[in-house]
Amino acid sequence: MSELLNQAKALAPEIVRWRRHIHENPEVSAVLPNTCAYVTAELRKMGYEPYPVGGGVVAMLDGQPDGKVILLRADMDALPMAEESGEPFASKNPHAAHTCGHDTHTAMLLGAAKLLMDNKEKVKGRVKFMFQPGEEGYNGCKNMIADGLLESPHVDVAFGMHSASASDYKTGTVLYSPGSYAASADAFKVTVHGKGCHGARPEEGIDPINIITHIHLALQTINSRERNQKEPLILTIGQIIAGDACNIIPERGYFTGTIRTFNQQVREHAKRRFIEIVNGMCATFGGHADIEWTTEMAPTINDPAVTPELLGYIRELVGEENMAEVPASMGSEDFSEVLLNVPGSYLNLSFGSKEEGYLFGGHHPKIRHNEDALPIGSAIYAQVAIEWLQHNN
Known part of the structure; x- marks a missing residue:
């Protein structure tokens, strides 16, 4: 040829x-x-x-x-x-x-x-x-x-x-x-809804920033404790946005990121546990979340x-x-x-x-x-x- x-x-x-x-x-x-x-x-x-x-x-x-x-x-x-x-x-x-x-x-x-x-x-x-x-x-x-x-x-x-x-x-x-x-790419945007209030009276509100930080920490266990250690998995949160002033607990905040893996079964497990952890943490602290998958690639x-x-x-x-x-x-x-x-x-x-x-x-x-x-x-x-x-x- x-x-x-x-x-x-x-x-x-x-x-x-x-x-x-x-x-x-x-x-x-x-x-x-x-x-x-x-x-x-x-x-x-x-x-x-x-x-x-x-x-x-x-x-x-x-x-x-x-x-x-x-x-x-x-x-x-x-x-x-x-x-x-x-x-x-x-x-x-x-x-x-x-x-x-x-x-x-x-x-x-x-x-x-x-x-x-x-x-x-x-x-x-x-x-x-x-x-x-x-x-x-x-x-x-x-x-x-x-x-x-x-x-x-x-x-x-x-x-x-x-x-x-x-x-x-x-x-x-x-x-x-x-x-x-190449790896899968599931990009997400999670909006966490709480209840806004004055920063001096947090007991009157539901703090979405507190919920987001707990979600961020809890999500790390998918990789460290639930993943087959022979299968690569990346769960990256690249953006956290919430609040407008130092003395106001906001109504809502959001975070974005990506999940990547080479294995379709690992991918499905990670996405399922992601949803469960987000919703579970929100329920624990009295908030709720909207989960949007902005990109989904196998x-x-x-x-x-x-x-x-x-x-x-x-x-x-x-x-x-x-x-x-x-x-x-x-x-x-x-x-x-x-x-x-x-x-x-x-x-x-x-x-x-x-x-x-x-x-x-x-x-x-x-x-x-x-x-x-x-x-x-x-x-x-x-x-x-x-x-x-x-x-x-």
Whole structure:
């Protein structure tokens, strides 16, 4: 498949052009009208008939209409922050920036769509291209699944990639984790209601600050006394807000945080005990709570049967010297929602190492990506689709 990699490198100027346009024009959330319109227009130029699904864009390539279906995924949304990269094609929007690299994902998948259309005779099945909005906490993947993404036609296997800057590996290195790839992420906001009163007469009120502090302490026992000690679990409270003055007990206060784990059973147990402890502490001190799960993402677990097969096809393309097994990340990725329903795999591709001068990682305002990795990513997408369909139809 060196021919496929050569084709991708010849396509590099076009892939870079796609990436830079998206990078300059970032959009945040699950509603990306301009990005979706741009992706749709580029796909149509290639001969596809893209259509909207759950706020995103889907296109099909029917190499063998009755064959199996592989899903290739890229997310498209940016983050609500300013960019400080200094790139000549930096964001034109002071309130949004592609600091997580989703612009590179979208460009790589557009490149793969072009490669696969140009090599349609080698596609012994069907390829479904998933261009997703709202990965950064907006339930974009869930929305697309709810709108029928995985059916009509039914998806048999799925594959995705994430760019990694400031990695420990040279540009173009494939970074894989055979089992767990990323942790779950359940973000919460808990509003504790008490009864306000003068700070000099606390007996007349119910102090929500007192309740919150007891909740904070009690929650630590989930990790220290209830967790299987062989399974990682993080329960972080990152924000506590209550009160307006030093001599007033407020009516209410709230706290926010996140729960993360690699194990779905540990996740379910932690969330159940979280709810029980919050409500129990509130009842103990006479208050009550509203619990809101602002984000719910399952752990991203690579399928144990499919992953070695896909890694084998990638290894044929890039060579063993450009493959590296790495530990799973406590970060999160909502491609997990696809992997709950369909066997598949997700990995990272290095877009620059610290040694190469790429010093800032994801969500940093100064992050930069080495565009030399773009055609490699497009070729990997195409290679995985061609090889998997040839060996499974």
